Amino acid sequence: MPELPEVQTIINGLKKQLIGAKFESFKIIQKKMRYPVEARQLEPILNQSIVSFRRKEKYLILYFANGYSLLFHLGMSGKLILSNHIKHSYVIALFQTKGDSYLIFSDVRRFGVLLGLPDKEVSFHPLIKKLGADALSKEFSPTYLWKKLQRSKRAIKDMLMDQQVVAGLGNIYVCELLFRVSLHPQTSAKTISFDKSKQMVTETKKLLRFAIQKQGSSVSDYVNSAGKKGGFQFFFSVYKKEKEPCVRCQTLIVRIKQNNRSTFFCPQCQKR
DNA sequence: CCGCCAGCCTGAAGGC
């Protein structure tokens, strides 16, 4: 499931191959999407050089020379793969570059998004404009986080999962982060001190940078743009570790349902 | 306004 490190890993891969490239043609295969993409939305990018790539929270954006852009969100099971053949399963759309190679967007569960729009409209798109600070940005500071936590009655885990609070984290990295800062996932957000918020911001960035270095986490079917798996799953402390001994204290890791999501933590290291 | 939760979607895995 692509969270920030997985999206960044895909971007890093695409960048190497596609800067300066052009798409000669495209084909929309799957139209039954939450945001169905129309051919006329994508046409402006044809035969335009790709000038840059950007990750915006969990979104990937390709910028073209004429001021247009492609916006992708991978949802749960989305993949962006560079390939020399088009025989992939669950293809949503494909883009042909020179020399018969393709950028293929596939997504089994179809929670993903593909949009074509002018650069200037990206920040104002309803999907983008509500997002909170990017988890790796300077904007995501101890003061920023602490202010948000102070104002909320919610549990810390629910806050960190909310993209309007901080954008880029998902279930895996939130569980891992809470273990690293020794916080119980049900801790009330507003009881968290400024110092703790500061520690959380520092640890979030460390965790994400390390995960990017490991090419992300492959839990179910995540692969990077070359079709390869990530390696951060071998460094999980709590995620998917139910009934296994804690790496710090040997207490068995527990799984609970919180907000209808599996939540993993060490009941000894992460007390309420 | 805020918080919670069903629903979207499909394949894998577990229970009986």
Add this chain to the structure above:
DNA sequence: TGCCTTCAGGCTGGCG
């Protein structure tokens, strides 16, 4: 073996 249920989970829209 096979059917049924549950789970995975980012995100939205609707409800209280």
